[in-house]
Amino acid sequence: MQRVAIVTGASSGVGREFVRQLDLLKGGPLDAIWAIARSEDSLKELADSCTNVPVLPVPLDLTRDGSFSRIQEMLENQDVVVEWLINSAGFGKFGEFATVGDTQNASMVQLNCLALVRMCSIVLPHMHSGSRIINMASIAGAIPQVMLATYSATKAFVLELSRMLDHELAPCGIRVTAVCPKFMKTKFLDKPGDSQAADGMCRIGFEDVSRVVSKSLGYAIMGKATCVPSLHMKLLYAASRCMPRSVLFKLEDLLFR
Numbered sequence: 001m002q003r004v005a006i007v008t009g010a011s012s013g014v015g016r017e018f019v020r021q022l023d024l025l026k027g028g029p030l031d032a033i034w035a036i037a038r039s040e041d042s043l044k045e046l047a048d049s050c051t052n053v054p055v056l057p058v059p060l061d062l063t064r065d066g067s068f069s070r071i072q073e074m075l076e077n078q079d080v081v082v083e084w085l086i087n088s089a090g091f092g093k094f095g096e097f098a099t100v101g102d103t104q105n106a107s108m109v110q111l112n113c114l115a116l117v118r119m120c121s122i123v124l125p126h127m128h129s130g131s132r133i134i135n136m137a138s139i140a141g142a143i144p145q146v147m148l149a150t151y152s153a154t155k156a157f158v159l160e161l162s163r164m165l166d167h168e169l170a171p172c173g174i175r176v177t178a179v180c181p182k183f184m185k186t187k188f189l190d191k192p193g194d195s196q197a198a199d200g201m202c203r204i205g206f207e208d209v210s211r212v213v214s215k216s217l218g219y220a221i222m223g224k225a226t227c228v229p230s231l232h233m234k235l236l237y238a239a240s241r242c243m244p245r246s247v248l249f250k251l252e253d254l255l256f257r
């Protein structure tokens with residue numbers, strides 16, 4: 001039986017770094033890593049750069065129905081056990097809800113929430129005790145952010161779903177970790193929508209991608225349901241939970257708009 005890790009969003013940023021660290025065996029021994037994203041060339045380049053574990057590029061668009069049947073087929077036609085499922089594919093657009101517009105608002109829900117739910121449903125039957133799921137949420141899911149309404153809401157969904165799944169699956173030895181970083185310098189910020197809003201919010205600073213990924217793997221191995229890698233954000237999250245939303249949003253307006 002082949003021990004497999006499946007990483008979505010593997011062509012760049014956080015997902016790519018997860019593949020790199022899994023290739024360095026930071027998540028334990030593996031026989032294969034399935035790297036999923038749309039950009040086939042970037043996936044091939046990544047596969048060529050990995051040295052310890054064979055990386056299989058799986059070019060798929062996770063907003064298309066057929067992609068999930070393809071993954072299901074791959075799982076059913078091979079003798080595999082999935083040790084890691086890492087859901088990193090996702091995107092966010094900054095700006096007021098109406099300005100972001102129908103297409104982008106809907107696409108965020110489709111990729112950040114629906115695709116992640118479908119990946120978990122499809123992969124779970126192929127996991128065993130000791131397997132781990134990491135879902136990339138965001139600090140915007142823990143502390144709702146003005147000018148990022150739909151994105152924040154999708155990440156709050158990821159955070160809550162992960163906590164509930166972790167509770168449900170812990171008795172069979174499968175643990176689920178939601179990761180809530182602040183901003184990181186990846187392609188995520190290349191086309192942010194309202195760039196003035198993005199610049200304002202990025203004043204909270206950036207985290208290092210490699211540190212976020214190694215913390216996430218560590219938290220997942222320990223069986224922690226939530227990983228907030230930055231200490232500042234941990235403190236802010238605790239403070240924000242004691243604050244009425246109306247006060248929080250006014251404060252954010254003052255700081256970021």
Ligand SMILES: NC(=O)c1ccc[n+]([C@@H]2O[C@H](COP(=O)([O-])OP(=O)(O)OC[C@H]3O[C@@H](n4cnc5c(N)ncnc54)[C@H](OP(=O)(O)O)[C@@H]3O)[C@@H](O)[C@H]2O)c1
Binds near residue numbers: 063089
């Ligand atoms: N960077 C940040 O500031 C930040 C902060 C907090 C949380 N996050 C979260 O971290 C995760 C990773 O983001 P990142 O920073 O690594 O951004 P990124 O560099 O833009 O990576 C996003 C990944 O998602 C893939 N993707 C996008 N649309 C897709 C689709 N329809 N089907 C399949 N794959 C798709 C992209 O590949 P293709 O374009 O090749 O498909 C890419 O590999 C996201 O969930 C994001 O919300 C990011």
